[in-house]
Amino acid sequence: MTWPGPEAGNSDAGAAPRRLNFIEQIVEDDLRSGKWGDRVHTRFPPEPNGYLHIGHAKSITLNYGLAEQYGGKFNLRFDDTNPVKEEEEYVQSIIADARWLGADWEDRLLYGSDYFGQMYEWALELVRKGKAYVCDLTAEETRQYRGTLTGPGRESPYRNRSVEENLDLFERMRKGEFPDGSRTLRAKIDMASANLNLRDPVMYRILHAHHHRQGDAWCIYPMYDWAHGLEDSIEGITHSICTLEFENHRPLYDWFIDAINEGRTEDGSGPWGRRICHPQQIEFARLILTHTVMSKRKLLELVRERHVRGWDDPRMPTVSGMRRRGYTPEAIRAFAKMIGVAKFNSTVDVGKLEYCVREDLNRRANRVMGVLRPLKVVIENYPEGQVEELDAVNNPEDSTAGTRKVPFSRELYIEQDDFREDPPKKFFRLAPGREVRLRYAYFITCQTVVKDAAGNVTELRCTYDPATRGGDAPDGRKVKATLHWVSAARAVDAEVRLYDHLFTAEDPSDVPEGRDWKELLNPESETVLTGCKVEPSLDGSAPGSRYQFERQGYFCVDSDSQVGRLVFNRTVTLKDTWAKIEQREKA
RNA sequence: UGGCCUGUGGUGCAACUGGCAGCACGUCUGACUCUGGAUCAGAAGGUUCCAGGUUCGAGUCCUGGCAGGCCAGCCA
Numbered sequence: 262m263t264w265p266g267p268e269a270g271n272s273d274a275g276a277a278p279r280r281l282n283f284i285e286q287i288v289e290d291d292l293r294s295g296k297w298g299d300r301v302h303t304r305f306p307p308e309p310n311g312y313l314h315i316g317h318a319k320s321i322t323l324n325y326g327l328a329e330q331y332g333g334k335f336n337l338r339f340d341d342t343n344p345v346k347e348e349e350e351y352v353q354s355i356i357a358d359a360r361w362l363g364a365d366w367e368d369r370l371l372y373g374s375d376y377f378g379q380m381y382e383w384a385l386e387l388v389r390k391g392k393a394y395v396c397d398l399t400a401e402e403t404r405q406y407r408g409t410l411t412g413p414g415r416e417s418p419y420r421n422r423s424v425e426e427n428l429d430l431f432e433r434m435r436k437g438e439f440p441d442g443s444r445t446l447r448a449k450i451d452m453a454s455a456n457l458n459l460r461d462p463v464m465y466r467i468l469h470a471h472h473h474r475q476g477d478a479w480c481i482y483p484m485y486d487w488a489h490g491l492e493d494s495i496e497g498i499t500h501s502i503c504t505l506e507f508e509n510h511r512p513l514y515d516w517f518i519d520a521i522n523e524g525r526t527e528d529g530s531g532p533w534g535r536r537i538c539h540p541q542q543i544e545f546a547r548l549i550l551t552h553t554v555m556s557k558r559k560l561l562e563l564v565r566e567r568h569v570r571g572w573d574d575p576r577m578p579t580v581s582g583m584r585r586r587g588y589t590p591e592a593i594r595a596f597a598k599m600i601g602v603a604k605f606n607s608t609v610d611v612g613k614l615e616y617c618v619r620e621d622l623n624r625r626a627n628r629v630m631g632v633l634r635p636l637k638v639v640i641e642n643y644p645e646g647q648v649e650e651l652d653a654v655n656n657p658e659d660s661t662a663g664t665r666k667v668p669f670s671r672e673l674y675i676e677q678d679d680f681r682e683d684p685p686k687k688f689f690r691l692a693p694g695r696e697v698r699l700r701y702a703y704f705i706t707c708q709t710v711v712k713d714a715a716g717n718v719t720e721l722r723c724t725y726d727p728a729t730r731g732g733d734a735p736d737g738r739k740v741k742a743t744l745h746w747v748s749a750a751r752a753v754d755a756e757v758r759l760y761d762h763l764f765t766a767e768d769p770s771d772v773p774e775g776r777d778w779k780e781l782l783n784p785e786s787e788t789v790l791t792g793c794k795v796e797p798s799l800d801g802s803a804p805g806s807r808y809q810f811e812r813q814g815y816f817c818v819d820s821d822s823q824v825g826r827l828v829f830n831r832t833v834t835l836k837d838t839w840a841k842i843e844q845r846e847k848a
Numbered sequence: 849u850g851g852c853c854u855g856u857g858g859u860g861c862a863a864c865u866g867g868c869a870g871c872a873c874g875u876c877u878g879a880c881u882c883u884g885g886a887u888c889a890g891a892a893g894g895u896u897c898c899a900g901g902u903u904c905g906a907g908u909c910c911u912g913g914c915a916g917g918c919c920a921g922c923c924a
Contacts, residue, residue: 281862282861310923403921409849413850455850484922505918601862616873
């Protein structure tokens with residue numbers, strides 16, 4: 262499977278010029294100027310403190326796609342610098358999800374924590390260069406000294422300690438001589454900078470915590486700003502792509518690397534050695550999708566409070582959720598490509614994602630018949646006990662998909678929605694006295710409507726025209742509708758879970774003052790239907806199998822599914838013109 | 849009375865770096881159809897945030913506004 266490059270769908274010579282996004286332009290400019298030779302090396306650097314979501318998928322697609330397009334390399338690197346928030350479970354899920362999305366990091370599955378030793382050495386170097394110092398201010402004092410957005414900060418009273426004292430103190434911090442929070446190592450930059458990140462940022466904090474990979478080897482841990490650029494540098498990353506909120510951090514990212522490089526030389530001669538790699542940080546707008554939330558904090562809350570079935574609930578915007586729902590990696594990648602990448606903070610309509618899913622599944626999902634809300638139909642003139650195996654096309658979009666047999670018998674189920682006793686205008690389906698086609702089978706005409714005491718329609722008595730076997734009338738007469746159906750005798754029972762947007766509001770973060778964002782959860786985001794009837798070919802389908810239920814949508818066998826107890830998730834509905842008409846008529 | 853970033857049809861992005869504002873999604877028509885699916889053909893929809901300026905010519909350059917985003921964790 263090829264990764265969609267920028268020229269995909271536009272490959273004929275002389276076609277419109279390739280339209281590059283701003284990051285591709287930077288990469289191509291660099292390739293042209295030889296800034297990195299012919300190297301392009303990107304990375305995806307998640308913190309293992311949650312599951313990947315569609316926003317991460319955008320980032321992975323971007324980063325891996327760039328490496329792929331330009332013959333470069335891509336690393337998967339865990340940014341695991343905070344032992345108290347990170348867990349092995351998340352590491353495993355992230356690896357699985359990134360791989361499923363199609364990214365390939367070869368043997369470069371990396372961990373920022375593996376560089377702790379090197380980072381420590383460089384920190385010592387900055388101390389020796391007089392560019393970092395040990396500060397004894399408390400967290401609260403540090404905050405006060407930092408100043409405000411509009412006013413400068415004050416210098417720490419510990420700012421001018423001697424190099425010797427700083428070296429001694431920092432070494433003892435590392436040895437664990439001091440309690441958590443008692444001291445920090447800070448960069449000596451500028452307490453009056455308009456960029457707060459440059460007001461002597463903390464490089465190391467003391468944390469006597471167990472690290473998921475380093476165990477108890479460390480009791481000082483590097484801060485993101487100090488660590489991240491170094492991780493990129495160590496790995497030889499050329500383009501360090503991140504989201505917009507790190508824009509203000511770029512000057513610091515650059516400052517740290519420049520500070521290390523100060524006094525260093527290209528050939529390594531001199532007291533400090535060889536210059537280190539200085540990647541270019543580039544920021545883009547994170548993905549915001551309508552009708553969902555993306556923050557790890559909120560997703561965690563939904564899981565913990567059991568508003569959903571878990572991180573992989575089909576309603577979640579997580580990669581695992583989308584996978585369970587039946588989305589394909591190809592669809593997600595196509596979506597990422599469709600929305601592009603820019604610096605404008607925009608909100609993408611979730612309908613675009615659904616469009617990509619439909620488009621992909623339309624090409625690859627085999628068609629089957631399944632009745633969600635069964636209505637019994639008895640074909641009065643069809644011989645009792647007779648069963649015919651009729652030919653059905655598996656996928657009209659794929660001639661290699663073949664055909665299958667579908668059993669037809671006297672008693673059937675059709676969809677309740679496909680019958681109206683009193684059909685409104687433009688309703689083409691079955692109604693008293695009306696003739697329709699049963700897909701791949703016969704024309705039937707509704708003769709009698711059977712109701713229970715409460716007046717509910719419980720059964721339809723119909724007749725069929727034997728001459729229309731296979732679905733065509735030899736006399737050329739037409740019907741306005743074709744219905745899906747299932748033989749009552751041969752149907753397989755199934756549970757079907759219908760999914761809709763997780764939130765009713767387009768923007769669930771826009772919640773009225775004093776109200777909880779979770780009040781905006783869509784109470785109908787999941788509808789569980791039992792007693793659904795599907796065609797026998799579906800018996801024993803494995804979890805993850807994807808189908809189109811004709812006229813209804815795409816469905817995926819859920820992981821809860823077992824032999825003898827089929828469970829389907831509705832991935833996405835088919836485009837439904839009738840639903841649109843009906844809605845419009847109502848309005 | 850802070851700094852940085854960003855404003856282009858309803859939505860998401862383009863516009864070869866100053867030369868007739870395009871593409872996709874969505875919407876609406878129509879054709880075709882054994883899925884009201886798919887497919888095909890077409891249409892509507894723009895004061896390029898605003899106001900000045902430079903220029904033969906500005907979405908693009910300059911100045912000044914306005915609006916939105918991010919930043920005062922020993923989180924990332």
